[in-house]
Amino acid sequence: MHVSKMELIKGRPADETGREAKEIRVYDLLDKLGIEYERIDHERTDTMEACEEIDKSLNAVTCKNLFLCNRQKTDFYLLMMPGDKKFLTKDLSKQLGTARLSFAGAEEMEQYLDITPGSVSVMGLMNDTENHVRLLVDTDLLKGEYFGCHPCVNTVSLRVKTKEVLEIFAKAVHHEVTYVTL
Numbered sequence: 001m002h003v004s005k006m007e008l009i010k011g012r013p014a015d016e017t018g019r020e021a022k023e024i025r026v027y028d029l030l031d032k033l034g035i036e037y038e039r040i041d042h043e044r045t046d047t048m049e050a051c052e053e054i055d056k057s058l059n060a061v062t063c064k065n066l067f068l069c070n071r072q073k074t075d076f077y078l079l080m081m082p083g084d085k086k087f088l089t090k091d092l093s094k095q096l097g098t099a100r101l102s103f104a105g106a107e108e109m110e111q112y113l114d115i116t117p118g119s120v121s122v123m124g125l126m127n128d129t130e131n132h133v134r135l136l137v138d139t140d141l142l143k144g145e146y147f148g149c150h151p152c153v154n155t156v157s158l159r160v161k162t163k164e165v166l167e168i169f170a171k172a173v174h175h176e177v178t179y180v181t182l
Contacts (some may be wrong), residue, residue, distance in 0.1 A: 006040045006057040008159070013041075019153075022114050024153035030160075033168050038061075038159045039076045045118065045154050055147065058159040059145030060180060063118040067113070067133075076104055076112060080122055080147075081138035081182055086182065092136070095180050108147045114152065121149040123158075127144035135175045137166065138182050154160055 012027035013019060020142045030037055040058060045051050055062040062083030075098065081087065093100050106117050112132045113124030125135060141147060141162060148157050149165075166177050 004081065006042060006054065008038045009041055009050060010038050011037075012108050015038075021128070021138065022152040025126065025154060025170045026158075029172070033172050035160060037167055039151070040159075041156050042155060045150075045157075046086050050078070051148070051157070054157045055083070058146070058148045058157060060146040060148040060159045061141060061162070063147040063149055065149070067104045067120050068101040069108065070099055070101060073104070076108060076120065076133045077136050078113070078120070078125065079136040079138070079180075080134055081139055082140050082174065085138065085140065085182060090172050091182055092180060096136075096178075106124075115135065118158065119150050119152055119154040121152060122169070123149060123152050125170070127152075128173070128175070131174060133175070134178060135170060136178050136180050139179050142166075 012013055012031065016024055040054055045054065050061050062142055064081050064083045066079040066087060068079055079092065080167035089101050109115050109117060109120065112128050115121065115124040125133060144162055146159050147162050151158055152155060170177050
């Protein structure tokens with residue numbers, strides 16, 4: 001997907017017609033928390049390459065979001081890490097003191113985060129009201145002032161301050177941040 005000059009728009013869409021309720025709930029919460037954000041509306045993104053192109057327009061760190069679980073599917077994790085970093089499950093498993101982790105299925109993703117594959121984002125934690133999912137953040141993500149994420153749909157990307165998401169948003173949705181180094 002080639003993206004030409006994408007428009008960075010401050011705040012929520014003026015016209016919410018045709019937008020999914022889960023996307024609007026993200027804007028409602030960010031506005032309520034006083035977290036400023038900018039957004040780019042775009043076509044569906046299914047690859048990290050497409051996201052990188054968008055993140056250039058956002059002028060933000062490309063954030064890879066991985067939804068993981070243990071073999072028994074009793075422990076779930078949302079890992080946020082820089083998009084250019086390789087994910088090695090054994091490194092993460094060792095730091096968490098757990099058995100090897102694997103990718104959780106679309107069913108659990110929808111059940112706990114109200115997100116479909118390709119739209120995984122820290123914003124989905126607002127839907128995890130019973131705290132089934134543990135938030136993991138690679139410390140390298142903290143190097144960027146802003147990062148890009150989806151508002152629970154992959155036809156929009158947001159530019160938000162890393163610090164505000166990890167300190168204000170995470171606290172508001174009752175999720176502690178566990179920092180890891182990959």
